[in-house]
Amino acid sequence: MRRLVRNTVLFTLTTVAVYLLLLFALGDWGWVRTARTEMGNRGFLNSRVKDIRNYHNVDVLFLGSSHSYRTFDTRFYRAQGLSCFNLGSSNQTPIQTYVLLKTYLDSLNPKFVVFEVHPDIMKNDGVECAVDLLINTPVTWEATKMAWHTGNMKVINTWLYSLYNQKIRHRLEHFVEDSVMDDAEYVAGGYVEINTKEFVRKRYSAHNLTIRPEQMEALKRCLGLLKERGIPYMLVEVQDAYQLRSAFKNHEWFEDKMKALGPYRYKILPLVDTVHFCNSNHLFKPGIELFNQDFIVDLKQALADNGILLTSSQTQTNSFTN
Amino acid sequence: MLFNSIEFMVFLPAVFAVYWLLHKRLEWQNAFVVAASYLFYGWWDWRFLLLIAFTTLCSYASGLAIGKAQSHPREGGLSPKFFLWGNIVLNLLILGAFKYYDFFVQSFADAFLGGKAEGMLLHAVLPVGISFYTFQALSYSIDVYRGTLKPTHNMMAFIAYVSFFPQLVAGPIERATSLLPQFERERRFSYPIAVDGLRQMLWGFFKKMVVADSCALYVDNIFEHPDWFNGASLLLAAVLFTIQIYGDFSGYSDIAIGCAKLFGIRLRRNFDVPYFSRDIAEFWRRWHISLTTWFRDYIYIPMGGSRVSKPRVVLNTMVIFLVSGLWHGANWTFVAWGLYHALLFLPLIVRGRNRKYRDVVATGRVLPSLRELGQMMLTFVLAVMGWILFRADSIEQALQYYSHMFSTLFDGTPTLTSNMDAWVVLVAVAVMTVVEWLNRGAEHEFQRQPRNRIVRWLLYTVLIFMIGAYMVTNEMPFIYFQF
Numbered sequence: 001m002r003r004l005v006r007n008t009v010l011f012t013l014t015t016v017a018v019y020l021l022l023l024f025a026l027g028d029w030g031w032v033r034t035a036r037t038e039m040g041n042r043g044f045l046n047s048r049v050k051d052i053r054n055y056h057n058v059d060v061l062f063l064g065s066s067h068s069y070r071t072f073d074t075r076f077y078r079a080q081g082l083s084c085f086n087l088g089s090s091n092q093t094p095i096q097t098y099v100l101l102k103t104y105l106d107s108l109n110p111k112f113v114v115f116e117v118h119p120d121i122m123k124n125d126g127v128e129c130a131v132d133l134l135i136n137t138p139v140t141w142e143a144t145k146m147a148w149h150t151g152n153m154k155v156i157n158t159w160l161y162s163l164y165n166q167k168i169r170h171r172l173e174h175f176v177e178d179s180v181m182d183d184a185e186y187v188a189g190g191y192v193e194i195n196t197k198e199f200v201r202k203r204y205s206a207h208n209l210t211i212r213p214e215q216m217e218a219l220k221r222c223l224g225l226l227k228e229r230g231i232p233y234m235l236v237e238v239q240d241a242y243q244l245r246s247a248f249k250n251h252e253w254f255e256d257k258m259k260a261l262g263p264y265r266y267k268i269l270p271l272v273d274t275v276h277f278c279n280s281n282h283l284f285k286p287g288i289e290l291f292n293q294d295f296i297v298d299l300k301q302a303l304a305d306n307g308i309l310l311t312s313s314q315t316q317t318n319s320f321t322n
Numbered sequence: 323m324l325f326n327s328i329e330f331m332v333f334l335p336a337v338f339a340v341y342w343l344l345h346k347r348l349e350w351q352n353a354f355v356v357a358a359s360y361l362f363y364g365w366w367d368w369r370f371l372l373l374i375a376f377t378t379l380c381s382y383a384s385g386l387a388i389g390k391a392q393s394h395p396r397e398g399g400l401s402p403k404f405f406l407w408g409n410i411v412l413n414l415l416i417l418g419a420f421k422y423y424d425f426f427v428q429s430f431a432d433a434f435l436g437g438k439a440e441g442m443l444l445h446a447v448l449p450v451g452i453s454f455y456t457f458q459a460l461s462y463s464i465d466v467y468r469g470t471l472k473p474t475h476n477m478m479a480f481i482a483y484v485s486f487f488p489q490l491v492a493g494p495i496e497r498a499t500s501l502l503p504q505f506e507r508e509r510r511f512s513y514p515i516a517v518d519g520l521r522q523m524l525w526g527f528f529k530k531m532v533v534a535d536s537c538a539l540y541v542d543n544i545f546e547h548p549d550w551f552n553g554a555s556l557l558l559a560a561v562l563f564t565i566q567i568y569g570d571f572s573g574y575s576d577i578a579i580g581c582a583k584l585f586g587i588r589l590r591r592n593f594d595v596p597y598f599s600r601d602i603a604e605f606w607r608r609w610h611i612s613l614t615t616w617f618r619d620y621i622y623i624p625m626g627g628s629r630v631s632k633p634r635v636v637l638n639t640m641v642i643f644l645v646s647g648l649w650h651g652a653n654w655t656f657v658a659w660g661l662y663h664a665l666l667f668l669p670l671i672v673r674g675r676n677r678k679y680r681d682v683v684a685t686g687r688v689l690p691s692l693r694e695l696g697q698m699m700l701t702f703v704l705a706v707m708g709w710i711l712f713r714a715d716s717i718e719q720a721l722q723y724y725s726h727m728f729s730t731l732f733d734g735t736p737t738l739t740s741n742m743d744a745w746v747v748l749v750a751v752a753v754m755t756v757v758e759w760l761n762r763g764a765e766h767e768f769q770r771q772p773r774n775r776i777v778r779w780l781l782y783t784v785l786i787f788m789i790g791a792y793m794v795t796n797e798m799p800f801i802y803f804q805f
Contacts, residue, residue: 001342001511001513003513004513004517007517011779011782014783015782019786019787019790022784022787022791023787023791032792033743033746034790034793034795035791151328152795153793153795154795
């Protein structure tokens, strides 16, 4: 038995060394299926996190998935006199939102938070966003806890590779993400503009919505963090194209779950799938414009209700500098 | 609890450590095995524990009753046969209620009531591994009745025999004659056996998590919408499912057998390189050995086996294959799969050629002869065609699959999901084939290793890296859990 223990320890050390060597070497070539090793992508999280340095004490912080960063056009809200930042990222689930909040909430110090929620995101395992976050943002203690908590090999391998990439090679700080990728363009403040529309008609089978318990827990943790700091918030669901939305059999159930957590807004505007949507999940420019024009009314009301008064001078001096 | 889960990575070392700490107290050690096994099984749903406990206690009691009735026959008392059949009927009723009741009621309703069966169906959730542990419990009663085994009075050893966690949910289906005595005597830790067990587990994990699961990504996609793809894609999916089911099930068996070795327990071999078989009879001697030998010993031979008239041999063979098909699940596709193999097997058994290939292919040679290669390829193709029936959701879907596959076979090359997946499947299958070919005469498929320790360890670490770097990260349960 002693021999087994001794050899197991030795073998484990050897395995860890060989594993890391192979992961780092093959990861550079993109040959590891269970790791994301390439920085940057169309979600522009890398650019967004670097951009954050320019924003402090914003009026409104937008959080959520691509529904958030592709819908809440920060230029529009700025023109309306609100300083804001959009911290959405690809497939961002509340588990990753919590990590981002823990890391950036202090510096952004928002007066109000718009938290985008979506049924598809609430049932998501969060793996895609976790690897996006790990490879494109500095690995923090919160991110490390999140990575190990998922227990997913893709997340853990990406965490290992990111540590090597960031702490030994310092590649993250020197990496510059293109501001335009294919049809997507990063706009200062976190918004991403999509310039082409490829709406495809699809038939979705009717299905019941579900929520992962761990996502619900994480959402409550995020909201708890905001409440702790006295930051008012609003949960917002951005409408999907009719072809997708009509497949949700129990949306009222989802609405009830969200309403139980705080102010929740889900408003269906008279939009046309082929005109106002980029695809089933995302609005296109005309739809975004209509959505934001409608949403600003509710947002201003919510700000007023919470005693957040805006003046024109405030909008000019608010601290984004670019 | 799944073998390929984080929970199991914590569970196994903890159980291993406590188990060997208790090695001087056999009763305590067995009690600990039972507790660990029930924890392992209850991880899915604790309510199933009541069912397995009931099955175990019935079989234990029936063994004692059979033994007593045999050794002290009383006039007017119940016969051993009564207790045997009582236990068989009870176990089959439980199995039938959970696994087959809805299927037969629905089939009856489809045939005679226009499909209206609602209100008569149970919609019971199938308890994991019920077919495996039921057969294991039954073998005990039958062996006691036959006199090949004395009824045990050691209850804890018997519970451990039925519920031993490595093989509880998907086999190998053990015989009481082999496994029960191991729980009745002291086990000693053996370093070489433990290391061999770990090695076998490693190989099992590779086959399951890299080979089988990678194939599954492609297979699931194609079988979901076969009409979207051309014949070459469908053929590729059928071939990959053939590899997937082998990697999945033999991988599970390797993990189970290797894991048992860590506890000083020997389990029977379940797979013996079946795709290197030269005909279907050989394939069936090498595929799911613990089940086929169970059917052989407890159904086929009592029916007369092959020592009866030719028509009776044909009948016996048909019965055994149909039952074997149905054992896999309550669906006509499994029955059709059994029938398909019966039809392939019958010509061999009728002509007395079913035991022609009892040795390992190309014994003493590195490569097979051209004739052997042709025979293996033909057997493999026949297996592939059968697995389509097995994988399809219904007979209609299987027929459509065959029809679409053959009618569009030459309409282009297979559609690939991604280059990375194709590359991983190709390398993983090549590694598996080469390693298993080199180990085809060994006790298991990863037994023969380089003598040099550094080379050996390097091989293991590369294999571990392949699992970590190329596994499928979505949760992929073992296929045979559903049976």
